[in-house]
Amino acid sequence: MTHTALYEQEIRAAAASVGRRRFLTATGAAAALAFTANLPAAGAAHAAEADARKITENPFTLGVASGDPQPGSVVLWTRLAPRPYEPGWGSSRSNEGESGGGMPNARVPVRWEVAYDEKFTRLAGRGRADAHPEFNHSVHIEPTGLAPDRVYYYRFRAGSWISPVGRTRTAPARGARLSRLKLAAVSCQAYHDGYFTAYRHLAEEDLDIVFHLGDYLYEYPVDAAGGARKYTGRTLPAHFNRETVTLEDYRLRYALYKSDPDLQAAHAAHPFIVTWDDHEVENNYASDISEDDLPPAEFLVRRAAAYRAYWENQPLRRPQRPHGPDARLYRRLHYGQLAQFDILDTRQYRSDQAYGDGWHAPGPESTDPKRTLTGATQERWLIDGWRQSTARWNVLPQQVAFSERRNATGPGYQVSMDAWDGYPASRARVLAGAESAGVDNLVVLTGDVHVHYAFDIKKDFADPRSRTAGVEFVTTSIASGKDGADKPANWGTYMAANPHLKFYNGRRGYVTVTLDRDTARGDYRTVSAVTTPGAPVRTAASFVTEAGNPGLKPA
Numbered sequence: 276m277t278h279t280a281l282y283e284q285e286i287r288a289a290a291a292s293v294g295r296r297r298f299l300t301a302t303g304a305a306a307a308l309a310f311t312a313n314l315p316a317a318g319a320a321h322a323a324e325a326d327a328r329k330i331t332e333n334p335f336t337l338g339v340a341s342g343d344p345q346p347g348s349v350v351l352w353t354r355l356a357p358r359p360y361e362p363g364w365g366s367s368r369s370n371e372g373e374s375g376g377g378m379p380n381a382r383v384p385v386r387w388e389v390a391y392d393e394k395f396t397r398l399a400g401r402g403r404a405d406a407h408p409e410f411n412h413s414v415h416i417e418p419t420g421l422a423p424d425r426v427y428y429y430r431f432r433a434g435s436w437i438s439p440v441g442r443t444r445t446a447p448a449r450g451a452r453l454s455r456l457k458l459a460a461v462s463c464q465a466y467h468d469g470y471f472t473a474y475r476h477l478a479e480e481d482l483d484i485v486f487h488l489g490d491y492l493y494e495y496p497v498d499a500a501g502g503a504r505k506y507t508g509r510t511l512p513a514h515f516n517r518e519t520v521t522l523e524d525y526r527l528r529y530a531l532y533k534s535d536p537d538l539q540a541a542h543a544a545h546p547f548i549v550t551w552d553d554h555e556v557e558n559n560y561a562s563d564i565s566e567d568d569l570p571p572a573e574f575l576v577r578r579a580a581a582y583r584a585y586w587e588n589q590p591l592r593r594p595q596r597p598h599g600p601d602a603r604l605y606r607r608l609h610y611g612q613l614a615q616f617d618i619l620d621t622r623q624y625r626s627d628q629a630y631g632d633g634w635h636a637p638g639p640e641s642t643d644p645k646r647t648l649t650g651a652t653q654e655r656w657l658i659d660g661w662r663q664s665t666a667r668w669n670v671l672p673q674q675v676a677f678s679e680r681r682n683a684t685g686p687g688y689q690v691s692m693d694a695w696d697g698y699p700a701s702r703a704r705v706l707a708g709a710e711s712a713g714v715d716n717l718v719v720l721t722g723d724v725h726v727h728y729a730f731d732i733k734k735d736f737a738d739p740r741s742r743t744a745g746v747e748f749v750t751t752s753i754a755s756g757k758d759g760a761d762k763p764a765n766w767g768t769y770m771a772a773n774p775h776l777k778f779y780n781g782r783r784g785y786v787t788v789t790l791d792r793d794t795a796r797g798d799y800r801t802v803s804a805v806t807t808p809g810a811p812v813r814t815a816a817s818f819v820t821e822a823g824n825p826g827l828k829p830a
């Protein structure tokens with residue numbers, strides 16, 4: 276083993292203890308020893324069990340969620356937090372003996388139920404789980420034995436408190452000849468930039484699944500007024516008004532976001548399949564390299580805290596649970612014979628941004644063939660998965676813009692060093708892999724850029740006559756960027772500089788994609804404002820592409 280690899284191991288071991296750190300600093304040495312001695316290898320400690328009947332305030336303030344549907348199973352999530360904005364025991368701001376969110380520093384039994392009907396008259400499953408202080412009193416239930424392609428309702432109980440009811444849906448059987456599937460793609464929900472009005476409308480849509488493509492939260496300070504949410508008329512605690520760095524910071528920030536009623540409505544209405552981008556940790560980080568080039572050891576401790584809080588607050592399965600600063604978030608889901616979803620993680624394994632990040636003309640630094648956005652292992656996994664795919668549609672939910680985006684016509688243009696444009700060799704390998712695997716129905720779903728785009732993916736973006744290899748639906752933000760405009764200032768330049776760009780809109784909203792045997796249809800939904808509550812939703816544009824004959828046409 277090289278010296279560097281040993282050093283790396285030590286960093287990861289140090290970062291792995293991040294979840295226990297506050298216990299070690301908060302308690303006496305003897306108590307800390309007793310606590311860690313009880314830690315099983317998996318990292319779930321055996322804290323004392325609290326009597327759930329002693330929870331005297333509603334602990335279900337953060338709603339419920341479901342996710343990652345499989346044919347006979349779907350993850351059910353909630354987190355207990357009677358006073359969600361309250362910091363944990365061990366931080367100087369908390370009440371003695373409490374572990375954050377107003378919960379005792381003890382595990383609390385939670386009962387769960389899955390039913391065929393909203394009134395829970397016919398149960399399909401039930402059980403008991405512990406909400407553990409080590410995981411901030413979150414629960415992740417993975418019920419098995421449910422029927423494929425079926426709607427279910429679920430709820431939780433702690434003591435005498437019953438959670439809101441969530442609606443979810445399992446995936447169809449692997450061989451099922453599914454005729455139709457409707458999904459939505461969302462991203463970028465800066466709480467301080469506005470209300471989650473788009474989520475209120477999304478909750479009303481008839482959808483099978485929702486893909487969250489990253490920036491579920493932002494690390495930036497949120498002031499006492501909640502930024503643009505001044506109409507809410509609340510005063511937020513001062514601890515939100517600083518950048519998230521520690522596990523406590525990230526946990527509290529999730530509490531702020533998860534307390535939003537529109538976000539809760541969307542989660543309660545549909546199963547989510549989530550992946551992260553940068554802001555769940557820090558703006559534009561790359562692997563173990565932070566925005567401000569902190570020592571990697573220091574940054575990995577922060578990444579471990581952020582990844583852990585992410586897992587605690589999302590309806591994810593056990594294999595996605597982080598180990599210190601590492602988490603296997605890329606994964607594959609199948610919807611019968613109709614769709615295969617390869618959900619990517621383009622942050623954790625990427626080469627550092629070329630030319631110091633930002634916008635830059637392509638050059639030897641960005642076009643270096645050694646550079647990667649996915650890492651070699653994920654790239655191989657993706658292309659192998661395509662080779663084995665029998666699905667009608669191969670869908671790639673991921674983070675950053677895949678298609679080329681020039682910011683000027685003619686020579687002298689620049690492209691984004693943070694997107695696939697900054698990693699053109701990586702993009703070429705993925706496109707060559709799709710072609711060699713016979714994928715002629717590629718649909719890329721993208722977030723990050725806070726605008727709607729519709730792209731034809733070209734084999735050679737410099738040549739408009741080259742083969743169209745697939746299509747890309749880029750969803751705008753839920754809130755990031757505040758109200759926006761239908762035609763941003765650079766609209767004309769972008770449309771002229773990028774002939775494969777078919778649509779560009781700068782409002783907030785989301786995209787729905789309807790897949791059937793013959794076509795994929797994207798509907799670009801927009802809301803007129805997010806800095807005032809209650810704006811209506813409209814469809815700004817719709818496009819279709821034919822199975823086996825990629826290329827977007829107005830619908």
Ligand code: FE
Nearest residue numbers: 463490723755
């Ligand atoms: Fe964003």
Ligand code: CA
Nearest residue numbers: 490552553723
């Ligand atoms: Ca981003």
